[in-house]
Amino acid sequence: MSEYVLETKNLGIDFGGLTAVNNFNIRVEKGDIYGLIGPNGAGKTTVFNMLTKVYEPSRGTILVNGTDIGKMSTIEVNRIGIARTFQNIRLFSDLSVEDNVKIGLHNSGSYSLADSLFRTGKFHSEEKRLHERALELLGIFRLEGFAEHKAGSLPYGAQRRLEIARALATKPCLLLLDEPAAGMNPVETQELMDTIKQIRDRFDISILLIEHDMKLVMGVCEKITVLNFGQVLMNGTPEEVQNDPEVIKAYLGD
Amino acid sequence: MKFLSYLISGIRLGSIYAIIALGYTMVYGIAKMLNFAHGDVIMIGAYVAFFALYRAGFPLVAALLASVAVCTILGITIEKLAYKPLRSATSLAVLITAIGVSYFLQNAALLLWGSTSKIFPTILDYGFIELFGGELKISYQILITIATCIVIMVCLTLFVNKTRMGKAMRACSEDKDAARLMGINVNSVISLTFAIGSGLAAVASVLLCATYPTVTPTLGSMPGIKAFTAAVLGGIGSIPGAFLGGLLLGIIEVIAKVYISSELTDAIVFSVLVLVLLFKPTGLLGRKTSEKV
Numbered sequence: 001m002s003e004y005v006l007e008t009k010n011l012g013i014d015f016g017g018l019t020a021v022n023n024f025n026i027r028v029e030k031g032d033i034y035g036l037i038g039p040n041g042a043g044k045t046t047v048f049n050m051l052t053k054v055y056e057p058s059r060g061t062i063l064v065n066g067t068d069i070g071k072m073s074t075i076e077v078n079r080i081g082i083a084r085t086f087q088n089i090r091l092f093s094d095l096s097v098e099d100n101v102k103i104g105l106h107n108s109g110s111y112s113l114a115d116s117l118f119r120t121g122k123f124h125s126e127e128k129r130l131h132e133r134a135l136e137l138l139g140i141f142r143l144e145g146f147a148e149h150k151a152g153s154l155p156y157g158a159q160r161r162l163e164i165a166r167a168l169a170t171k172p173c174l175l176l177l178d179e180p181a182a183g184m185n186p187v188e189t190q191e192l193m194d195t196i197k198q199i200r201d202r203f204d205i206s207i208l209l210i211e212h213d214m215k216l217v218m219g220v221c222e223k224i225t226v227l228n229f230g231q232v233l234m235n236g237t238p239e240e241v242q243n244d245p246e247v248i249k250a251y252l253g254d
Numbered sequence: 255m256k257f258l259s260y261l262i263s264g265i266r267l268g269s270i271y272a273i274i275a276l277g278y279t280m281v282y283g284i285a286k287m288l289n290f291a292h293g294d295v296i297m298i299g300a301y302v303a304f305f306a307l308y309r310a311g312f313p314l315v316a317a318l319l320a321s322v323a324v325c326t327i328l329g330i331t332i333e334k335l336a337y338k339p340l341r342s343a344t345s346l347a348v349l350i351t352a353i354g355v356s357y358f359l360q361n362a363a364l365l366l367w368g369s370t371s372k373i374f375p376t377i378l379d380y381g382f383i384e385l386f387g388g389e390l391k392i393s394y395q396i397l398i399t400i401a402t403c404i405v406i407m408v409c410l411t412l413f414v415n416k417t418r419m420g421k422a423m424r425a426c427s428e429d430k431d432a433a434r435l436m437g438i439n440v441n442s443v444i445s446l447t448f449a450i451g452s453g454l455a456a457v458a459s460v461l462l463c464a465t466y467p468t469v470t471p472t473l474g475s476m477p478g479i480k481a482f483t484a485a486v487l488g489g490i491g492s493i494p495g496a497f498l499g500g501l502l503l504g505i506i507e508v509i510a511k512v513y514i515s516s517e518l519t520d521a522i523v524f525s526v527l528v529l530v531l532l533f534k535p536t537g538l539l540g541r542k543t544s545e546k547v
Contacts, residue, residue: 054431074434083435090432092425094541103425104436106418170437 004063005030005174005206006051011060012230013050020046021230024060026208028174028223033200034208035221037241039250043230044210045087048176052084053077065173083172085163087179087210093152097143097162100151101134104169134169140199141165157188161195168203175199177209181216189213193220218242226250255389260512261505266396268504269403270465273458274481275488275496276410277451283427283491284447287345290352291332293478294359295452299325299459300469301363304372321456329452330445338441363471374467399461406454407497414493423447427491480507483527489540498538502526 006028013021021043028034036044049055051062053074062069069077083104092100138144141161146154151162160180167175180196181189193216200207211217217224218238226233226241228250234241241247274296281289299321306317336355340348382393414420425433426443434440462477463469480503488499503523510522530538 052435054435074431075437075439078435078437086432090429092428092432094428095421095424099421102418103421103433103438106422106437166436 003030004028005032005065006208007063007066008051009061009063011047011050011057011062013046013055013058019230021050021227022059024227024230024232026225026232026235028206028208030206031200031204032206032208033196033220033222034206035217035224035238036208036210036227037212037214037217037224038227038233042227044227045178046230047227048084048178048210051077051176052082078170078172081171081173082176083167083170083174084176085160085167085178085180087182089156089159089163091151091159091163091166093150095151096147097138097149097151097154098131098134098147100162100166101137101169102130104166105130105133137165137169138162140202141195157184160184161192164195164199168199173205175205175207177207177211179210179212181211181213189216192216196220255386259390259392260508262392262396264505264508265501266399266465266504267508268484268501269400270458270461270500271477271481271484271504272403272497272500273406273454273461274477275485275500276406276493277455278482278485279488279490279492279496280423280447280451282485284423285333285337285444287337287348288352288482289337289448289451290349290478290482291355291359292451292455293474293476293481294356294363295325295328295332295455295474296459296462296477297363297469297471297474298328298359299456300463300473301367301372302456303460303463304374304469308375318457318460321460322453325456325459326449326453329448329455333445333448338444360471360475367471369471372469374463374469395464399464402457402461403497403500406457407493410450410493419443419446480523483524486537487527487530489537492537492539492541495537495539502538 004027006026008024008026011021011024012019024043024047026034026036036047038044046055050057053069053072053076057070064077064080064082067080069080072080092103095103135144135147138147141164143154143158143162143165146158151159154162160183164175164177164180177196181192184192196207196209197220199205209217209221221238223235224238224241225235226244226247233246233250234244236244274292277292277295278289281287281292302324303317303321306312306320307314310317312320332355336351337348340351380394382391383397384391414423422433422438422443423446425436425438426440430440433443458477459474462473481500484499484503485496486499487503488495488497503526506526507519507523511519514522534540
């Protein structure tokens with residue numbers, strides 16, 4: 001068993017002749033809240049897409065709890081414990097809030113198609129368990145009152161919270177958050193920071209997040225990796241990153 | 255009273271269109287492709303039912319089940335062999351492939367069973383009921399057709415809205431990548447969609463042959479195109495849309511045939527489609543889709 005929840009070694013991807021990310025190395029330990037920052041177009045979301053196998057990396061290895069996920073598909077990556085949210089919210093907007101979470105929970109459901117067709121007792125007890133579990137998750141994100149609403153009808157901030165709830169429903173060991181505070185007002189962002197810490201402790205998971213809101217990044221992340229033009233500029237604590245001249249140059253120019 | 259009986263036979267025809275349209279609309283909703291071979295699956299279903307009834311001597315229900323089984327397997331096989339390898343190809347390539355599959359099935363049927371049409375003897379002749387003192391006669395065959403359509407619609411709506419697999423289907427129809435990241439096996443959802451659509455095509459084939467009892471290799475083409483029109487009319491991707499579109503199209507077709515001109519029927523049917531699309535491009539019950547930036 002590796003001590004790292006996530007470890008990448010020289011991870012890289014090319015699109016045609018363009019190298020989008022190269023020599024990306026990161027080590028996320030159990031319980032970390034880890035920030036991945038960098039200017040626009042640095043390749044942050046591309047890293048998430050490689051970690052979840054939406055993109056196939058061109059080089060390098062990804063280890064999740066010591067297991068190489070090189071040959072795995074997106075579904076298998078989800079089953080071994082990586083869940084994510086998206087920069088542009090991608091909820092199932094036509095489904096109810098509760099059903100969005102239930103879709104994530106279904107991996108842990110244990111009745112068969114026959115059970116559901118014939119409405120066996122097992123089906124009912126399992127459905128009841130899923131319903132309670134879904135409401136519990138929604139409760140953490142203050143969404144239990146919206147359970148019956150269509151996901152697409154929620155306010156923006158609530159949709160972002162629902163996306164995190166849905167990701168948590170798949171029981172991840174590593175949660176990837178892609179700009180969770182984008183579009184939130186300062187009050188919502190503050191609440192989100194508290195929620196992020198709370199879910200780390202409650203679910204005993206590691207969190208890797210991409211964020212442009214520096215107040216959030218510096219407020220919740222214990223470690224940070226800075227990405228610039230697809231390369232790791234530096235790894236460090238928030239203090240180290242904030243005072244690094246290279247980082248300041250990357251963000252503000254010369 | 256005459257009008258009422260025309261209306262009822264329009265609903266009967268529309269019920270068949272609706273069942274076929276479901277196959278188009280579900281496959282489009284999930285796989286985002288137009289399966290133009292769907293009509294030819296109906297044709298295969300009709301041949302299987304014919305041989306099961308008159309060569310093997312199966313009772314009607316057994317023949318129907320045989321037809322459903324063969325079409326379901328055929329639908330899954332077509333998807334696996336012809337469409338799955340093109341999952342990431344352009345939609346035009348998939349469309350052309352679907353047309354290719356359609357010709358393949360027609361010509362395979364021609365090769366196997368010849369071009370002479372096979373005649374179904376009446377398969378659902380249970381007489382009729384009389385209403386309004388004998389002024390309106392409705393055959394049980396019509397009632398069975400309409401009832402079948404309603405039962406299918408209710409079951410399918412319940413399946414899609416209430417069951418876990420149905421919800422997974424809706425999730426896939428909205429966003430396949432997000433669905434994969436939730437652990438949904440998108441490939442099996444697509445297989446299931448083709449299985450359901452093709453199974454329904456078999457049911458439609460038997461109902462169709464009860465109405466028009468000639469089986470030829472091109473039997474599926476016209477009902478296929480009409481049902482596709484019905485699906486677009488109702489809003490492609492929408493299950494209630496397929497139902498509404500099918501019924502409307504069937505009624506318009508029969509009424510136009512009786513009151514306007516039997517030669518112009520098809521022209522009128524397709525003109526209605528053009529008109530609806532001019533004013534409501536998403537179809538009657540279609541959802542507006544906005545491109546995400």
